Ligand SMILES: O=C(O)CCC(=O)C(=O)O
């Protein structure tokens with residue numbers, strides 16, 4: 001049996017990963033994964049809705065300010081502390097770096113469930129996916145600075161090669177210091193997936209993307225790098241097919257809630273293997 005090291009050392013495989021074939025192979029994989037073009041059937045929606053969806057379609061993300069008041073954000077931060085404390089068995093703790101993430105936090109908190117069930121974001125998801133695409137779970141996250149990550153320039157990735165949409169609400173004021181969301185604009189387009197893979201020299205089969213690859217893209221066009229700072233209560237709405245990351249937190253903390261919207265055929269019990277026991281619930285598939 002070949003060991004992993006032996007596979008990684010395979011010169012043909014390595015050549016394929018970084019060869020000019022990486023780009024067409026990535027696009028082929030994306031189409032096999034069920035890529036759907038970009039529906040634009042929101043012409044009859046109100047101006048704000050059209051503006052948000054058009055921003056997702058072109059640049060890749062939209063910033064919606066003032067979803068929660070500062071007081072609601074404070075209450076929500078307390079709520080996250082409580083659900084993390086009360087559901088330790090379901091929380092992914094990174095003891096080394098101190099981060100805590102609870103996938104499915106809405107199942108143990110009515111407050112968080114309201115964000116999960118937000119009707120307007122659900123409507124945006126349905127329009128953007130071109131079909132009903134619910135959020136089977138919300139992730140509550142509490143991020144803090146740590147010595148291991150503090151000097152690292154990493155974390156870039158695509159969530160999926162199939163259209164995906166997330167809403168992330170900042171529950172702290174987010175500056176350059178405490179882990180702002182960053183996005184490479186237009187990287188969600190199939191054409192960019194092709195050309196960025198080439199010019200960034202992004203290896204085939206890699207959802208993680210090195211800082212070096214991203215630098216190649218931003219050196220070519222610095223205006224593509226966007227860092228989303230914002231007051232507590234700001235919601236980042238993003239097509240996470242595009243290249244993005246939560247940047248490294250250097251000081252303070254960053255509490256946030258993230259709704260994971262998904263095509264219904266992707267929702268199933270297997271999610272609990274990836275995200276923990278609260279992620280999947282039967283009714284979500286039919287909600
Ligand atoms: O929390 C963030 O800023 C982004 C994290 C992320 O990559 C995601 O939710 O897909």
Ligand SMILES: [Fe+2]
Nearest residue numbers: 157158159240
């Ligand atoms: Fe992501």
